[in-house]
Amino acid sequence: MTSQEVEVLVVGAGQAGVAMSEHLSDRGIHHVVLERHRIAERWRTMRWDSLVANGPAWHDRFPGLEFSDLRPGEFASKEQVADYFAAYAEKIGAPIRCGVEVASVRRNTGAPGFQVETSEGSYNARYVVAATGPFQRPVIPAVVPGSAAVQQLHSSSYRNPHQLPEGAVLVVGAGSSGVQIAAEIQRSGRQVYLSVGPHDRPPRSYRGRDFCWWLGVLGLWDASTPPQGAEHVTIAVSGADGGHTVDFRELAEQGITLVGRTEAYDGGTVRFADDLRKNVANGDAHYLQLLDEADAYVERNGLDLPEEPEARAMRPDPECLKNPLQELDLEAAGVASIIWATGFVQDYSWLEVDAFDDRGRPLQQRGVSSEPGIYFLGLPWQSRRGSSFIWGVWHDAKYVADQIAIQRSYLAHNEQEMLVAGV
Structure with a gap:
């Protein structure tokens, strides 16, 4: 031919x-x-x-x-x-x-x-x-075997809570996809555990401007390489419900149980890394750094943008953050589904x-x-x-x-x- x-x-x-x-x-x-x-x-x-x-x-x-x-x-x-x-x-x-x-x-x-x-x-x-x-190609880490008595699916296969079997849900990954999926499932009446890894957490908006605007005027979109050690760090930001800042403490207040990075599985029990507090703290630091840079930009350029001191207020730490779970017996917790919001290759x-x-x-x-x-x-x-x-x-x-x-x-x-x- x-x-x-x-x-x-x-x-x-x-x-x-x-x-x-x-x-x-x-x-x-x-x-x-x-x-x-x-x-x-x-x-x-x-x-x-x-x-x-x-x-x-x-x-x-x-x-x-x-x-x-x-x-x-x-x-x-x-x-x-x-x-x-x-x-x-x-x-x-x-x-x-x-x-x-x-x-x-x-x-x-x-x-x-x-x-x-x-x-x-x-x-x-x-x-x-x-x-x-x-x-x-969706990536599901080789942590929980396919033979485990729990449904496993990648975030790319998730559509809505109705497709999941009755029971609690473990969402692995706290970037934009994992956070939004976890919140949606929790609102449907399910118990949700959210496994939080390293992440950047920008404000949705600050002083009347969207974070996309701030990243633009601060030159951050034009960064040529990621910070060392942050090549695969996800961004936790949401356009859902008109757009809002992702706040892990608020998610916990709503009923989501935060856990650390999903690390291992043994005999029906999932084990989590002891890194939840560090990951949330690093996300907070990134958030506050961006506010500092934005404030400096406003002052440097004499812009008339309204101050927003309440943006720096942090909710109190929930119990799941002060004393994070180190492991979760899936059957005892009633977990019937795991959603892996763990990206692609x-x-x-x-x-x-x-x-x-x-x-x-x-x-x-x-x-x-x-x-x-x-x-x-x-x-x-x-x-x-x-x-x-x-x-x-x-x-x-x-x-x-x-x-x-x-x-x-x-x-x-x-x-x-x-x-x-x-x-």
Whole structure:
């Protein structure tokens, strides 16, 4: 079968793939975007029912289109986010082919470019952009065996409390997903245990400005590398119920039992690390540091923003924080479900090129791979802290498109030189 020729083949039509298409089109570069499901499918089917974006509508979007059905300070539902990207793709005329799965990408032998095998046939591409993002394969740590008498599911499979068997629930992971899921289940009338690991805890808003704004004016979105030892620290922030600051003490007051990081399992008992107080204290310190930096910014720039001294008030420590549980007998506590809000790993098994380290992580600099002609988009910290966020991936895509355009210019010069030489 004859391969279809394309200059740039983009794999994935989520936020990264749509952004990539816009910048390639702006430069007149012929490309196609292949998506195995629908545009922004992960927003529709790998999120729980009540999920909303963690940033307000004015911030979590691309520059070329606003949310038509939201006020700037509102938080988009998962369906609104998916519809937004579908509308954006239509607006820019993105050449997206849905229902096409990429099986393999291999470098051509004795010729430039790559052979791409898909469910609809072969492509021959000069450049390939892996725009599948960081949320590819759910991770459930090997702590509780599958044979244990408790239902286990990843947060990407959780939809709502009604799908869970009767009984208490242990939620492992206290980033944005774990916190929101735990609160929703507790409101449904269940007993919930929330396993809290290291985290950053910014204020939802402060002195009348959203934390997304503060991270912007303070230059924190542009940090090029995470603080040492904090490469995998999650952000505990919520856009649910109109947006609010995550407060673990408040969650405990509402009836959630906080426990430390889930560490081991033995004979029906889950054991927790003795780190709950430290993790909460470190989250508090991060929170207060951001308030300090915001106050200094206001004073330095003479801004007329209302003071908010009550933001520094801390609730009293609940009993579960003063005397944390070290272990939990699941049967005795009536725990029938464990939800692992423990993130994802990347899966590039289809990309059969020399572009990865010994742990399978992309070898890249701002999306430019160590394998010439291969590019990545949507990676955490690809160029800055904001890289895996909606607005950040748009700016990273612009840089990657520029790099492809530069390579095209070299090839065009070479071809012109050959024509002049009569080769």
